[in-house]
Amino acid sequence: MAERPAREKGRAAEELPRQMRADARRNRDKLVEAAARVFAEQGGVDASLEDIARRAGVGIGTLYRHFPTREHLVEVVYRREVEALSRAADALAAANPPDVALNEWMLRLVDYAATKRGMANSLRVLQDTNAALFADTAGLVSATLRRLLEAAAAAGTVRSDVDSADVFRAISGIFSAPGTPDWRERSRRLVSLIMDGLRWSAPGGEGGGGKGPRVT
Amino acid sequence: MAERPAREKGRAAEELPRQMRADARRNRDKLVEAAARVFAEQGGVDASLEDIARRAGVGIGTLYRHFPTREHLVEVVYRREVEALSRAADALAAANPPDVALNEWMLRLVDYAATKRGMANSLRVLQDTNAALFADTAGLVSATLRRLLEAAAAAGTVRSDVDSADVFRAISGIFSAPGTPDWRERSRRLVSLIMDGLRWSAPGGEGGGGKGPRVT
């Protein structure tokens, strides 16, 4: 993939529409906000668009003007969610030791997986329609993970002989079967398991600094 | 595939429900009839179930009692259509010379293809749900075609060096892109083209009996 053009990193659609009336932008934001909330709450169920409009305090007509189809709305929410996830990594990295930041971030990833359920059907449609969307977001997530992982490895609190793709494969178990009631708890345990594995045999890890056997 | 049990050939679901109240069966039949009509008319569009109930002269509740989902209804109509197609072959064979019967039957197949459009979406769902349905019907259609073809070959009005699978592949062009306005005309031309090909170089074909070159 070649270098991107000058514009900021991702989030192009968010600010391109040059002149948008202030009220229009306000309503649009309210809608996205409400939609994110609703999708997160009602896992799996295709939420009612009228409900989203209602919660946003906006008429249904306004929703349809901004987002002609359900998929348009889902796409924006999805992008936003992924970008928030990426931005959260920076904040976490600034406020915590690198291994703690990594751990916290993976927990956020669990929450994000839950949100995704509310958009499941529409996301499936989008896969056929808009492959680029998924290429973008998947790239962003994996890049973020890599960033955190390398920082922690550099600090010596996490082993350095694994790469981010492996770690991602390991945690991707959280995306499966997110229907069961104890799913969240199980996912958090999975994350902690992985963190232990990452700290093990790291030079200065708190979980058993340097004393683990080198895993082949 | 092993021999079937004693019951008549196909159409099991049609008469199994031992005691069905007469009015219930009447309404069921009316619904299937109306549905077939509506599916045939409104190609591609998922027809309104309320419209079907209306045309059948029954309440919407009655429709839903007999057919809990749209797919249930589509399945019954689809089966009925295919079986009618097979039965028509017998009638045509009894009333016409074998090659004429074959020709007429392929034209019926064109009409049937048109009907199928009205059920397109639901059929797609059924493919994931009920693979057996398609195995049955595909088998029935191909068996019918073989029957007609062999009779015509035996009578010497159609060449005998092609098998039914090839012929089916040839006419299956009619199932593609049935959206264009001249689709029907084009399909009929396709059928006539194939018939000419089949009559060509047949011992006693009327289209040029026996004088064609042997096609490799």
Added chain:
DNA sequence: TCCAGAAACGGAGGCGCCTCCGGTTGATGG
């Protein structure tokens, strides 16, 4: 500051889906 017109709002209304339940009707035993 004010005004005109463009832009956006929002909800009524038409339609379809599906459920639920009071009323009706056909089958059955007497």
Added chain:
DNA sequence: CCATCAACCGGAGGCGCCTCCGTTTCTGGA
């Protein structure tokens, strides 16, 4: 032939989708 009642009917009603258009609000220029 009649009474009984399970089975069946039908459509009202609640909800969601989506469109259309009269009304309101913003914005840039005078």
